[in-house]
Amino acid sequence: MEGKIALEEHFAMADTIQDSQQYFTADSWPARRRLLLDIQDRRLEEMDRCGIELAILSLNSPAIQAIDDAARAVDAARRANDFLAEQVARRPKRFAAFAALPLQDADAASRELRRAVTELGCVGALANGFSQTSAGERASYYDQPEHRPFWAELESLDVPFYLHPRNPLPSQQLAYRDQPWLLGPAWAFAMETGLHALRLMGSGLFDRHPRLNIILGHLGEMLPGHIWRSSHWASASGRNPQGVRAEKPFIDYFRKHFHVSTSGNFHTIAMRQAMDEIGAERVLFATDYPFEDMVEACDWFDRAEIGDNDRERIGRGNALRLFRLEDR
Numbered sequence: 001m002e003g004k005i006a007l008e009e010h011f012a013m014a015d016t017i018q019d020s021q022q023y024f025t026a027d028s029w030p031a032r033r034r035l036l037l038d039i040q041d042r043r044l045e046e047m048d049r050c051g052i053e054l055a056i057l058s059l060n061s062p063a064i065q066a067i068d069d070a071a072r073a074v075d076a077a078r079r080a081n082d083f084l085a086e087q088v089a090r091r092p093k094r095f096a097a098f099a100a101l102p103l104q105d106a107d108a109a110s111r112e113l114r115r116a117v118t119e120l121g122c123v124g125a126l127a128n129g130f131s132q133t134s135a136g137e138r139a140s141y142y143d144q145p146e147h148r149p150f151w152a153e154l155e156s157l158d159v160p161f162y163l164h165p166r167n168p169l170p171s172q173q174l175a176y177r178d179q180p181w182l183l184g185p186a187w188a189f190a191m192e193t194g195l196h197a198l199r200l201m202g203s204g205l206f207d208r209h210p211r212l213n214i215i216l217g218h219l220g221e222m223l224p225g226h227i228w229r230s231s232h233w234a235s236a237s238g239r240n241p242q243g244v245r246a247e248k249p250f251i252d253y254f255r256k257h258f259h260v261s262t263s264g265n266f267h268t269i270a271m272r273q274a275m276d277e278i279g280a281e282r283v284l285f286a287t288d289y290p291f292e293d294m295v296e297a298c299d300w301f302d303r304a305e306i307g308d309n310d311r312e313r314i315g316r317g318n319a320l321r322l323f324r325l326e327d328r
């Protein structure tokens, strides 16, 4: 399919590149490193080859979210967003940007979001899971009260928020310790990010802000297969002995406030499940390049057994609408 729009497409800067090395063997790292640092050369050639017209770029993970000093996080996010805006300006028809946000400091994150959207032209924001604070000891999840002003700002700017994975803190990795391959994309990313999404639902966030749009990658971080059960046990039905601070069944929030992308999950059964659960108009194409191979992602998507009408929506139309790209 020509004219695809891809929305989980990563790059790194000199001060964030090290975060990604742990996911690759010593042999394969130098090549991935080059791909992460490149925007205008090899990446664009591959996009041409694969029929990707526009890539919405975002920083690698965890990057800003792992900086435990708020002032440094604010400065690093600002530099990343300025850099990205320059890169997009060189080829505005081929690239767009998700803002990185220093959510260690909710007020600073709100200000940076506004600057990134209104002055730099970012089409949304992407955070790599919780933000670390107080020398890395504390994970600040975005359902927590300090983030309320941030969500109000996001809603008023009317741009989507991409909740991207990161690993749990070392203090939470006990169950992974003797089999560390479970960390990262093999399991922990989805567990951590699915948990964070459920935290947002359970906090009443979507009752307070009925116009928020959240995007999850990897075909929904396992939630399409689990949302019924979470909804069954945790919705505000009085069934859960711990109580839930949300007015509606979680499945309603999932269908109204979430979109999912195909990043790094090139499995047609999982895509169809997401389409069935939240609707084809809420599924969006993404590759997860350069953690994944762009050609593999596109070969799979272009041939996946879905109707061509759905392919057109998932590959392009839904993103045009969600990000209002035609006004750009």
Ligand code: GRE
Pocket: 010, 020, 023, 060, 061, 184, 185, 264, 288, 291, 292
């Ligand atoms: C990602 O950010 O999407 C990612 C990593 C590391 C490994 C795989 C992956 O950061 O998809």
Ligand code: ZN
Pocket: 008, 010, 164, 217, 263, 288, 291
């Ligand atoms: Zn990713």
